[in-house]
Amino acid sequence: MERRFATTSGTTSPARHHATTPRSGLQFPSVPKVVTEPIYVLLATYNGSAFIAEQLDSLLAQSEPGWHLLVRDDASTDRTPEIVEAYAAKDARITVLPGSGANQGTVANFDCLLREARAQGATYVMLMDQDDVWFADKIARQAALMRAEEDRLGPAVPILVHSDLELIDRDGHSIHPSFMSFQHIRDEPSAPLRTLLVQNYVTGCTVLVNRPLLDAALPIPPAAMVHDWWLALVAAASGKISCDPTPTVRYRQHGGNQIGAKGWRRGVASVWQGLQLSRTGRGNFARSLAQASALRARLERAGVAAHAHRELLAAYCALFDRPRSRCERINGLRALGLRRQWAVRQWLLYLHACLMPAAYATPAAGQ
Numbered sequence: 321m322e323r324r325f326a327t328t329s330g331t332t333s334p335a336r337h338h339a340t341t342p343r344s345g346l347q348f349p350s351v352p353k354v355v356t357e358p359i360y361v362l363l364a365t366y367n368g369s370a371f372i373a374e375q376l377d378s379l380l381a382q383s384e385p386g387w388h389l390l391v392r393d394d395a396s397t398d399r400t401p402e403i404v405e406a407y408a409a410k411d412a413r414i415t416v417l418p419g420s421g422a423n424q425g426t427v428a429n430f431d432c433l434l435r436e437a438r439a440q441g442a443t444y445v446m447l448m449d450q451d452d453v454w455f456a457d458k459i460a461r462q463a464a465l466m467r468a469e470e471d472r473l474g475p476a477v478p479i480l481v482h483s484d485l486e487l488i489d490r491d492g493h494s495i496h497p498s499f500m501s502f503q504h505i506r507d508e509p510s511a512p513l514r515t516l517l518v519q520n521y522v523t524g525c526t527v528l529v530n531r532p533l534l535d536a537a538l539p540i541p542p543a544a545m546v547h548d549w550w551l552a553l554v555a556a557a558s559g560k561i562s563c564d565p566t567p568t569v570r571y572r573q574h575g576g577n578q579i580g581a582k583g584w585r586r587g588v589a590s591v592w593q594g595l596q597l598s599r600t601g602r603g604n605f606a607r608s609l610a611q612a613s614a615l616r617a618r619l620e621r622a623g624v625a626a627h628a629h630r631e632l633l634a635a636y637c638a639l640f641d642r643p644r645s646r647c648e649r650i651n652g653l654r655a656l657g658l659r660r661q662w663a664v665r666q667w668l669l670y671l672h673a674c675l676m677p678a679a680y681a682t683p684a685a686g687q
Contacts, residue, residue: 357441357442357443358386358387358388358413359384359386359387359388359444359445359446359459359463359528360387360388360389360390360437360440360442360444360445360446361379361387361388361389361390361445361446361447361448361459362389362390362430362433362434362437362445362446362447362448363375363389363390363391363392363433363448363449363450364392364394364426364429364430364433364450365391365392365393365394365396365400365401365404365450366393366394366395366396366400366423366426366429366450367396367397367398367400368396368398368400368450368451369396369398369399369400369403370451370574371450371451371452371572371574372400372403372404372450372451373403373407374453374492375448375449375450375451375452375453375454376403376404376407378452378453378454378455378456379448379454380411381456382454382456382457382458382459382460383456383457383459383460384457384459384460384463386459387413387446387459388413388414388415389413389414389415389448390415390417390433390436390437391404391408391414391415391416391417392416392417392418392419392429392432392433392436393416393419394419394423394424394425394426394429395419395420395421395422395423395424400450401416404416417432417433417436426546426547427540427544427546427547430447430524430540430547431538431539431540431547434534434537434538434540434547435538435539437534438531438534438535438538442531442534443530443531444463444466444528444529444530444531445528445529445534446459446462446527446528447524447525447526447527447547447548448525449524449525451572451574452485452525452569452570452571452572453488453492453569453570453572454568454569454570455567455568455569455570457568458568458569461483461564461566461568462481462483462526462528462564462568463528465481465528465562465564466479466481466528466530466562469481469560469562470530473559473560475530475532476532477532477559477560478529478530478532478533478535478536478537478554478555478558478559478560478624479529479530479532479533479555479559479560479561479562480522480527480528480529480533480551480552480555480559480560480561480562481527481528481529481561481562481563481564482522482523482526482527482528482552482561482562482563482564483526483563483564483565483566483567483568483569484498484499484500484526484563484564484565484566484567484568485498485499485500485523485525485526485567485568485569485570485571486498486499486567486569486570486571487499487502487571487573488570488571488572488573489572489573489574490572490573490574492570492572495573497567498567499523499567499571500521500565504661504662504665505521505661505662506521506661507521507561507563507565508521508561509561509563511657512552512556512561513553513556513557513629513632514632514656514657514658514659515658515659515660515661516549516552516553516556517553517608517612517632517633517636517658518608518653518658518659518660518669519660519661519665519669520545520546520548520549520552521552521661522548522549522551522552522561523548523569523571524546524547524548524551525569525571526568526569527548527551529551529555532559533551533554533555533558533559536554536558536559536618536622536624537550537551537554537555537618541614541618542614543607543610543611543613543614544611544614545604545607545608545611549611550611550615553611553615554615554618554619556629557615557619557624557625557626557629557633558619558622558624558625558626558629559624604672605669605672605673605675605676606676609636609637609640612633612636612637613637615633616630616633616634616637619633632656635652635656636656636658639652639653639656639673640673640676646673646674649673649674649676650670650673650674653669653670653673
């Protein structure tokens, strides 16, 4: 059955003066204006009162109005819930979900939102952060890219669409026009899984996923390190990742980001930190192995991954399940083509692989 993105009308708030206007010179297919189903936008909030109104204004100013926002607060202690409720009272497209009353963390919050969107029958889902600003053509642009990929690959293929971002400071002033360039990351169109197993390069607040990917990725297992990394891994192993190099989000850096930009200077400094805090780095590497094990189990159960991807996952996990020399582990990573982007990160990959116990039993991953 052919899928089309929705255009729906709602009662919108007049507060649009902070939103970014559409950019000139953009070339992308127009989105069909057929009233069928909205694109779900998921917003996990926690103590975001300083910037959340500007983010919501940028959503209201989207050139494509066919969206439905689900918001779930994670026990904020500031005015975030009050601000969100005020917007929801003015716009029927905004739904506030009840929280648990306790702080569960970002991954658990997004997992609840993703599962609720799926339960409501969402066909397409976008992720939103509380402190950013969306360009006014974000939904239209990414929906058009998703539609093009589904037309090319078929609607049953799990697909993730993401984009670059513009870095801004606390006051909205531009820091760098390209987050990906600033972070020394890039899209990997030919073999994304060989990078994503050891490094995430997909930024969650730019992501759009389709229903087949939701079905394959949910629920997010306890072994998943970050929700966007998990979605990207499942997409890379079972379907397609497509990147728009044009920024669709103004990505705010304000000191309180749970995950933010580092830049090359801090990247180089991380080498020294990796040496001093080798136990922490080794722990993160161990968590990434558990995540890979969870991915392997999920794909085997669902039967959605190519045989070559299942073999790659099995070989990667096997590198650490029995005693091996440091050279064997490094050579094994090289032979599998597993690579982080940028020489500094690759060096740290080898360092942490060498610091793992002689025989590391990958923890049993939740399914």
